[in-house]
Amino acid sequence: MLMLIGVAVAPGEAIGPAVVVRLRAHDVRYRIASEDVASEQGRLAAASDRTRAQLEDIRGRTRHVLGAELAGMFDVQLLMLSDPLLRERADALIRTRHVNAEWAVVEAGEELMQRLRAIEDPYLQERHGDLNDVLGRVRANLQRDDSDANWLNAQLARFAEPCVFVADDLPVSVAAQLDWSRLAALATDAGTRTAHTAILARSMGVPAVVGLQEATRMVPPGAVLLVDGTSGVIAVDPPPAVVEAARHRLLSVTFPQPSISGPALTADGTPIRLCANVERPEDVQFAWREGAEALGLVRSELLLGGQPIGDVSEQIQADAYRAILEHAGDREVTIRTFDITPEEMGVPELLDVEPRERLGMRGLRLGLARPELLERQLRALVRAGQGRNLRVMFPFVTSADEVSRATAMLQAQAERLGLPAPPAGAMVEVPAAALDAERLARHAAFLSIGTNDLTQYTLAADRSDVRVQHLYDPKHPAVLKLIRMVLRGARRHGRRVAVCGEMASDAALLRVLIGLGLREFSMAATSLRQAREAVRQCSIADARDTALHALYEGDVIVPTT
Template identity: 40%
Template sequence: MIQGIPGASGIAIGRALLLSRNAAVVKRETVPQGEIGRELIRIDEALGRTKERLQRLRCETERKLGEREADIFAAHLAILSDPELEEEIRRSVSEEARSAEAAVTAAVRLLADEFEAMDDAYMRERAADFRDLGQALLEQLGGAGLSPFAGIEEECILIAYELTPSDTAQLPPLVRGFVTEAGGATSHAAIMARSLGLPAVVGARAVMQSISDGDTIVIDGASGAVWVNPSPQRLGVYERKRAEWQAGVAADREQAGAEAVTLDGRTIALGANIGSAAEAGNALANGAEEIGLFRTEFMYMNRDRAPDEEEQVRQYGAVFAAMGARPVVLRTLDIGGDKELPYLNLPAEPNPFLGWRAIRLCLDRRDLFDAQLRAMLRAAGADGQLRILFPMISTVSELRRAKAAVEEAVAGLRREGSAVPERWETGIMIEIPSAALLADVLAEEADFFSIGTNDLTQYTLAVDRMNEHISALYDSYHPAVLRLIRHVVESAHARGKRVGVCGEMAGDPSAVPLLVGLGVDELSMNAPSLPAVRRIVRGIRQAEACGLALAALGLEDGHQVRELLERGL
């Protein structure tokens, strides 16, 4: 038995497949002086193509798994945009006459080695990010071969020294689980495996030397145990454990039609976060009672122009058709910060997360905003349960201007004879402390609140979650964040308004009792998380959850809150 670190719970049994990576070969270390200009052009082109690839991966990952899992690709984009890395690569070519491949390899190795030598485990694991970027750049330079997964034709357990975030995001369905030598519980591969529901063990020393292709492998993701060619008796034990685990997953899914009602009778509405109309079916299959967040910005990304009104009507209309009489929350364009649209030619900003983005951009670019609002209203038609959600509201005047734009769109469509809902709702994202603190005033104007815990945490704690040097300070369980959530809930309920949570916290099983205790009415998450969250809600008592939340509000930091949650209700 090989003991590793638990990466993602679950039991997987299958034949081993050792990941054979076609490493890029640096054919020339140096180039003649006359070719330096060409090498610099190759680097510029490779950087551009790599950024485009990372943007696609980021969008796909956020749609499928969520914002937290996609954050790594946003971080990679930030690293590639850091002048220090590019300057080191270009300096290596210009001053040392290195080839583009040799310069990239040297610069990435230098940075990866620096991080790997750090004392902090989390920072050591970030060395994989630099190796991932280096591999991506070398592929764009033409130095690497096929995808490492190109030869997978049957179900297997993947064995690797390391899986980068890009690897994990692109794992084929035939991979039933994985084991890596490198990495820890906070590595991006482990985090993404948990979101994928894929059993995984990380940090298993010498696993590449201990396992051969075709060996029978058993992974116990909860304990970190890896068994190689187990005895028939042990294999039988784990086959029964796997059946029990799979039955538990199936049981959660069978409860998809049941209401999320606590043991003492409080109902929590459960919704799904989606990024495309195609995901509505999966949301329903996992028991979504509503679309709690449609991230419409994905329709605008990875293309050379904005979608026109008709295209948007088709996309939104497909969601309303799939959901029937269930509510659909459509968030207006939330672009800027780490989400860029090159065709808008937005000016570069020193701090884009605090800049011209989301509702601020939409209120200035009424051509974009009006087309989107018209499309939303037309798609809902006369019968759709439309809820329009405005992101990054920080002042009452912004909300009033946004609501006025909706009214104008409605009036225009009615003049044209288009069917629009008799009634719709307008709500706001609570993700800026000013909005949280003004919740009592904003509740007079908004029909509902949706708390975005990711950004609310970032802005409250003044922590850029993309900055690896301080990202450990980013903690949604911090009592300061919890107190803001409680204030928002109390302010909204005093005025008869609902409060939902649509950030990553909503789908975190350990956070569910806390959020229920804080009084949240709705939880919206990525569809695969819905069955487990429903089971948790149905197994707790509101009164006990309230006591837990009250205790959490009086603690000093997120670490103490987690300890409280681990002790349970």
């Protein structure tokens, strides 16, 4: 039995068949049932026919423009497509090994590639590029023109039971569009606890382990995986007795915990406001049951399913925002404006750096660079917020001027609609904003500290990079001093200030934050009961002592009771 150890990011236990996805290469691998062989071979035949038609069309256009000699290059690719070593071998793999068509094409292609390498003919050895081109085109035609998420959902829908999704990486823009009901658990080569996809998994209540590095290489597709999202351990093809015991645990009848309401109270009776981060309207009732007093963070880009924002109309946005506000009733809802990259916004002309670059165009900075898109969102928010308890929050703020411009833009769009503007606040996620929190608070109705980004930018430790994960430390004195600075700056103007990062869901760090003077927190709804218990067990005096020790000694010591 192979054991894999990664970073536990979403608690719980799950068991299911492995679906191995290399999203960067659009390669998905899983086992199929005997009765699905014919339909899978039909998919391969249809994709091959589409590929042939495309290559013939390209050959014809090339002949017309560049002449017959250059058009002959595509004769080679058409011959490869017809080669029995490719098509018939892929068919045979589907039939005998019960693998999906994408997997069969890759395996058959690799076998053909090995034969080409073995032939001592320079011309044939140089045809590797042509073969890769043909293979890539067939795989693309198996996927057709669907988005990554639609393609993955179509694969997941083929399974009779939820699967364990094993991926090289899973961008949150794709994760937000997945059908999570089809996932028993999530495991990724990349990722850290504070990566957005990990946060999403916790919100969905799906056990997850990330930072496995080579899981997509080591896990056989179709293998039974036992995933422990609490310890970060994954068992690959465990013994039948272990599988049976796990299934018994998971199938045991459990009674839902009673709903919780009212503020959380410290041991000495100080009220602490606990709110929930949500991504979907259907998650709101669960948040109330778990004791949330409000929705402290609604990520609008995830609420819209991770679509390219430039393509989403004002009406579609207004409907999406209204849906979550209606589920919330009269409780306060804070919707964050888009915190995305130019790629996710659908404005490639702003892509002057790698899409994964975090210190470039994102958040409010990107919105102000494309004001027509930000104005569209603000109009949708104003329309949806009428009669509701809505607050708007601007992300990735770096200066008071940005907040001033954004709030003026919100007011102008509200006046254009003849409607009142909701209060607008700012997220403090970079040291510049924390250091200038007092000026920020002059223009913002409230401040919210995003501790995930604040930590990585303060310590120059990218939270998605496993190589520097050991340097990502939210209890570092520099981070805590910046948080205290934000709190003091907000108080000078009578502004509410909350923490909506992952620090709030850690019991020991929550005590530190309370000791610093914070009284409002937002986290995944699945963490609310644990946070409430942590609040109940600490007094303000003990919390202050813990915070002082962390500030000046650099570690967190929780008093024993």
